[in-house]
Amino acid sequence: MKDATIALHHGFKSDPTTKAVAVPIYQNVAFEFDNAQHGADLFNLDVPGNIYTRIMNPTNDVLEQRxxxxxxxxxxxxxxAGSAAIHYAIQALTRAGDNIVSTPQLYGGTYTLFAHLLPSFGVEVRFARDDSAEAxxxxxxxxxxxxxxxxxxNPAGNIVDLQRFAEVAHARGVPLMVDNTVATPILCKPIQFGADIVVHSVTKYVGGHGNALGGVIVDAGTFPWADYPEKFPGLNTPEAAYHGVVYTEKFGPAAFIARARTVPLRNTGAALAPMNAFLLLQGLETLALRMERHTDNAIKVAQFLKAHEQVAWVSYAGLPDHPxxxxxxxxMKGKPSAILSFGLKGGYEAGVRFYDALQIFKRLVNIGDAKSLACHPASTTHRQMNAAEQAKAGVKPEMIRLSVGIEAIEDILEDLQQALRA
Known part of the structure; x- marks a missing residue:
């Protein structure tokens, strides 16, 4: 099946009891065992099934599969949430004394996690000097x-050379983990280019309507964890937190995702609510269609801003002169999603006047909504950074980040025009 069909049908045909074709909301905490042996088999991970919604849930399962x-x-x-997805994916592979290597251009919440929280647990985060594979x-x-x-x-709008990153990581025996939130799998599939783990804030484009938080980790199933027993002991030695299971032996290619579920999620509990999974599935059904409109509108907005005499610069990789x-x-076949940034010649103050004058664009810190959104990163998403850290992350004081929505392009451009007049 093609992407648009997968998003509608994969992982669910109809409810076996009612024949309902919409994925039911299994608003349920615990699930009954047939008998003591069935319960034991479930806890031993010997048979598929549901135990407790903190670990798995039938509604969530469809979202995971799709x-x-x-x-x-x-x-x-x-x-x-997306932040939980990032944290759990890293937690499943690291312990005190380990390090991870990251590009400096990051979503502000991820930067805070990396720069402050992970080091407090003894995990060092090394920020590269730039976003090159060599760095x-x-x-x-x-x-x-x-x-x-x-x-x-996000919000820099830079694009990483995923294939080179995978080559560099694999040459040193480590996996590549990619946050694909902004691109979505409709525009970019990092696993095709060598990524081993993909994470999403499905709050953004996947949900698409600003009404449900959620995060998803996807395991490519390609990294040879068993080849590196000393580097990844959590996957290759008996797991004390889950009755001695050795994940590479029991789950083979799915060792990583199994540990992410049964250790960090099971023990710290950032479970997705089934109602949110249902809402996110509704958004996922129209993702392919929306991304077409998002990207069509975004290039027109970028061209409009680039030609405007009051605009000092525009950063959108869909423009031919972008680095x-x-x-x-x-x-991404030349369609790098619908997040773009720009700065006005009048600097910070002009940017503030423009921002305050917007009418259709909503002033908030989300992205990927069907509605057009605007943000001033230096005072919001990246406010916790000092000036030097903001600059390294690609955030300038005058930067306005736009998440271009699916409204009529004429109305989007009119709103931008009137705000520029202000």
Missing amino acids: LAALEGGIAGLAVS IAELIDENTKLVYCESIG HHELALKY
Whole structure:
């Protein structure tokens, strides 16, 4: 099946009891065992099934299956938010004394997690000097457990050379983990280019309507964890937190996603609510259609701003003169989603006047909504950084980030025009 069909049908045909064709909301905490042996088999992971919604839920399962299928992975894990997905994916592979290597261009919440929270647990995060594969390679050592990047940086709009990143990571025996939130699997499939783990804030484009938080981890099933027993002991030695299971022996290619479910999720509980999974599935059904409209509108907005005499610069990799345009062609067929940024010649103050004058664009810090959204990163998403950190992350004081929605393009451009007049 093609993407648009997978998003509607994969992982669910109809409810076996009622024959309902919409995925039911299994608003349920615990699930009954047939008998003591059935319960034991479920806890031993010997048979598939449901135990407790903190670990798995039938509604969540459909979301996991669909996103994994769209990404080309073997399995997914749904959690309460994108931030939880990132944290759990890293936690499943690291322990105190380890390090990870990351590009500096990151969503502000991810930067805070990496710069402050993970080090407090003894996990060092090494930020590369830039987003080149060579800069990443310089920082990998024997204690590195993964390489991390965003396929399209938020809000910088940079595009990473995923194939080169995978080559660099694999040459040193570590997996590549990619946040594919901004691109979505409709525009880019990192696993096709060598990524081993993909994470999403499905709150954004997948949900698409600003009404439900959620995160998903997708396991490509391709990284040879068993070849590195000393580097990844959590996958290759008996797991004390789950009655001695050895994940690589029991789950083979799915060892990583199994540990992410049964150790970090099971023990810390950032479970996705079934109601949110239902809402996110409704959004997923129209994702392919919406991404067409998002990207069509975004290039027109970028061209309009670039031609405007009051605009100092525009950053959108869909424009031919953007330094990452060739990467956009390679990885996203020239359609690098619908997040773009720009700055006004009048600097910070002009940017504030423009921002305050917007009428259709909503002033908030989300992205990927069907509605057009605007944000001033220096005072919101990246406010916790100092000026030097903001600059390294690609955030300028005058930067306005737009998440271009699916409204009529005439109305979007009219709103931008009137705000520029202000």
